[in-house]
Amino acid sequence: MGIHIGKQTIKLDTRPRIITTTSVVGKKEGEGPLNEYFDIVLQDDLNGTDSYEKAESSIMYKAVTETIKKARLSEEDIDYLFGGDLLNQLTATSFAVRKLNIPFFGLYGACSTMTESLSLASLMVEGGFANNVIATTSSHFSSAERQFRFPLEYGSQRNPTAQWTVTGSGSMLLQKSEDTQYPYVSYVTTGKVKDYGIVDANNMGAAMAPAAVDTIKQHFIDTGRSPKDYDIIATGDLGIYGRNITNQLLLECGYDIGKRYIDCGAEIFDQNTQDTLAGGSGCGCSAVVFSGYIFKRLLSKQLKRVLLVSTGALLSPTSTLQGETIPGIAHAVAIEGGESK
Amino acid sequence: MGIHIGKQTIKLDTRPRIITTTSVVGKKEGEGPLNEYFDIVLQDDLNGTDSYEKAESSIMYKAVTETIKKARLSEEDIDYLFGGDLLNQLTATSFAVRKLNIPFFGLYGACSTMTESLSLASLMVEGGFANNVIATTSSHFSSAERQFRFPLEYGSQRNPTAQWTVTGSGSMLLQKSEDTQYPYVSYVTTGKVKDYGIVDANNMGAAMAPAAVDTIKQHFIDTGRSPKDYDIIATGDLGIYGRNITNQLLLECGYDIGKRYIDCGAEIFDQNTQDTLAGGSGCGCSAVVFSGYIFKRLLSKQLKRVLLVSTGALLSPTSTLQGETIPGIAHAVAIEGGESK
Numbered sequence: 001m002g003i004h005i006g007k008q009t010i011k012l013d014t015r016p017r018i019i020t021t022t023s024v025v026g027k028k029e030g031e032g033p034l035n036e037y038f039d040i041v042l043q044d045d046l047n048g049t050d051s052y053e054k055a056e057s058s059i060m061y062k063a064v065t066e067t068i069k070k071a072r073l074s075e076e077d078i079d080y081l082f083g084g085d086l087l088n089q090l091t092a093t094s095f096a097v098r099k100l101n102i103p104f105f106g107l108y109g110a111c112s113t114m115t116e117s118l119s120l121a122s123l124m125v126e127g128g129f130a131n132n133v134i135a136t137t138s139s140h141f142s143s144a145e146r147q148f149r150f151p152l153e154y155g156s157q158r159n160p161t162a163q164w165t166v167t168g169s170g171s172m173l174l175q176k177s178e179d180t181q182y183p184y185v186s187y188v189t190t191g192k193v194k195d196y197g198i199v200d201a202n203n204m205g206a207a208m209a210p211a212a213v214d215t216i217k218q219h220f221i222d223t224g225r226s227p228k229d230y231d232i233i234a235t236g237d238l239g240i241y242g243r244n245i246t247n248q249l250l251l252e253c254g255y256d257i258g259k260r261y262i263d264c265g266a267e268i269f270d271q272n273t274q275d276t277l278a279g280g281s282g283c284g285c286s287a288v289v290f291s292g293y294i295f296k297r298l299l300s301k302q303l304k305r306v307l308l309v310s311t312g313a314l315l316s317p318t319s320t321l322q323g324e325t326i327p328g329i330a331h332a333v334a335i336e337g338g339e340s341k
Numbered sequence: 342m343g344i345h346i347g348k349q350t351i352k353l354d355t356r357p358r359i360i361t362t363t364s365v366v367g368k369k370e371g372e373g374p375l376n377e378y379f380d381i382v383l384q385d386d387l388n389g390t391d392s393y394e395k396a397e398s399s400i401m402y403k404a405v406t407e408t409i410k411k412a413r414l415s416e417e418d419i420d421y422l423f424g425g426d427l428l429n430q431l432t433a434t435s436f437a438v439r440k441l442n443i444p445f446f447g448l449y450g451a452c453s454t455m456t457e458s459l460s461l462a463s464l465m466v467e468g469g470f471a472n473n474v475i476a477t478t479s480s481h482f483s484s485a486e487r488q489f490r491f492p493l494e495y496g497s498q499r500n501p502t503a504q505w506t507v508t509g510s511g512s513m514l515l516q517k518s519e520d521t522q523y524p525y526v527s528y529v530t531t532g533k534v535k536d537y538g539i540v541d542a543n544n545m546g547a548a549m550a551p552a553a554v555d556t557i558k559q560h561f562i563d564t565g566r567s568p569k570d571y572d573i574i575a576t577g578d579l580g581i582y583g584r585n586i587t588n589q590l591l592l593e594c595g596y597d598i599g600k601r602y603i604d605c606g607a608e609i610f611d612q613n614t615q616d617t618l619a620g621g622s623g624c625g626c627s628a629v630v631f632s633g634y635i636f637k638r639l640l641s642k643q644l645k646r647v648l649l650v651s652t653g654a655l656l657s658p659t660s661t662l663q664g665e666t667i668p669g670i671a672h673a674v675a676i677e678g679g680e681s682k
Binding site for chain 1: 342343344345349351392394395420421425427428429430431432435436438439441442443444445446447448449450451457460461464465467468469470471472488531532533534535536655656657658659660663665668670
């Protein structure tokens with residue numbers, strides 16, 4: 001059974017396995033460099049609904065139900081669902097889950113929610129409390145824009161450090177499984193809220209970078225691992241500027257992650273041709289990049305060990321108006337590839 | 342180690358104990374019938390800050406830091422904090438936690454968040470993943486009014502079925518402890534999202550009642566317990582109308598909980614003199630009623646066994662404007678009194 005090691009890490013011993021994942025993305029994401037890795041690419045960002053919020057909810061529903069189907073299970077087999085999104089009061093998730101007959105824990109960690117849900121889902125299996133648990137998150141460019149920034153119709157100019165919220169949802173099925181071919185979760189390092197006084201809501205990569213650095217560094221200290229133990233260390237959505245800050249700060253701490261370091265937000269779009277500025281962001285960003293790109297490369301044994309570090313900026317439009325700085329948080333989950341058949 | 346029993350319940354075997362709690366409430370709550378049970382009654386709803394949102398955050402910070410102090414621990418001793426509130430993007434909680442050096446899981450389950458956090462905090466101890474975990478939630482009348490309804494200055498009339506958001510925060514410390522005098526968590530029954538088509542955002546008790554009924558009924562089925570096994574069955578914040586619906590629906594299912602049934606929202610205010618209409622509501626409602634009234638009566642052995650069922654309405658102002666109905670959710674946690682010294 002898992003034990004707490006160091007300050008912020010749980011070492012999992014029973015190998016909760018990720019037996020399947022589903023990534024559903026919007027049209028723009030489907031036109032990006034990771035196109036071939038996504039399971040479902042929508043051609044209509046409204047997904048047949050009459051609002052962006054309803055669309056986001058329907059995308060998560062699709063990701064979750066596809067995952068259950070691919071695992072050849074039914075809703076009744078799923079013990080728990082951990083999920084969240086960026087919408088006020090988590091309505092994308094709640095309205096997706098109301099159509100599912102599954103006990104539900106709602107989470108909010110801004111864009112860190114993917115590894116928050118993956119952490120807790122893994123621990124439910126590790127603790128022996130559940131056999132099948134789903135972890136999922138979603139985001140939608142258009143629902144996020146009008147909630148956090150401006151209505152799309154306003155046509156506001158974007159700052160070069162601004163990011164582009166990913167339209168998509170990723171869903172993962174954690175299972176107590178003896179089938180050693182599937183990747184499994186080995187460590188969960190839970191982040192603390194870090195606030196270094198960044199106030200620019202158009203530069204969230206800078207606000208989240210210190211949290212990512214803190215969690216990655218603590219993960220190495222707690223586990224005794226070093227950057228070279230991972231094929232990929234993937235932060236969630238720091239974008240190109242936040243990625244560079246993270247790289248530099250970790251180097252100053254004595255950890256050179258450069259060669260193996262990717263940021264899901266920097267990978268999902270082609271900055272040169274897609275006009276996405278600093279890169280992708282949103283709860284759905286690390287969700288679809290992991291569920292699509294990373295998971296499939298783990299399955300095919302191209303990757304042996306991955307550290308996924310989703311990163312969240314814990315601001316609200318109200319806190320910004322009230323002059324608050326932007327706290328960040330990052331949660332890390334280590335995933336090991338399964339054995340070759 | 343805990344095991345999953347029935348459909349939605351985990352039976353905890355290691356007796357994670359609630360060794361201390363703190364309840365911090367506003368002036369109006371302090372004038373209500375439960376006055377003597379609250380640890381701290383504020384005289385200023387702004388708690389010395391310049392906004393209601395900052396006030397709410399400061400109230401949660403006070404509840405958490407007092408809890409740590411009362412347990413004679415320091416921040417570093419706390420392995421995890423599970424918490425949430427009603428504000429968009431959970432800013433009351435995130436901004437409280439940024440001043441604390443504790444790994445953090447943010448939760449959103451509307452007013453069900455107290456038992457959501459208590460469930461997960463207990464399971465972290467049960468699983469052997471942590472020794473000390475805090476569960477906390479907060480709400481604030483004035484921050485909730487302006488976010489969910491109207492600015493206070495508007496002076497809008499209130500519907501008789503409307504509820505009064507509790508200003509307050511409750512915090513509980515779960516511990517792996519051999520000290521048998523403290524109450525402990527024995528069962529966690531996690532709710533599903535239920536939507537029976539209620540559309541009136543001023544009658545949330547009716548929207549949440551079916552979720553409460555579903556979870557309570559499933560708890561009895563999963564555990565083999567019946568209403569008479571509990572001294573108190575306490576729902577979170579259904580108010581007087583939701584309470585009556587719950588009572589009636591459970592009776593129709595063959596469970597007579599009437600004698601031992603209270604609703605935290607109906608208890609916290611005096612409806613006759615405090616003009617609070619259908620009663621209290623908000624994440625803070627079941628948090629302070631449990632942390633104050635119920636926990637102290639468990640400690641003094643006046644109560645032997647309690648089922649706490651916090652209830653949440655998973656709507657947002659946007660979902661209401663888009664014509665959505667109101668889904669509800671309820672999570673139940675069974676708490677057993679400790680032994681007499």
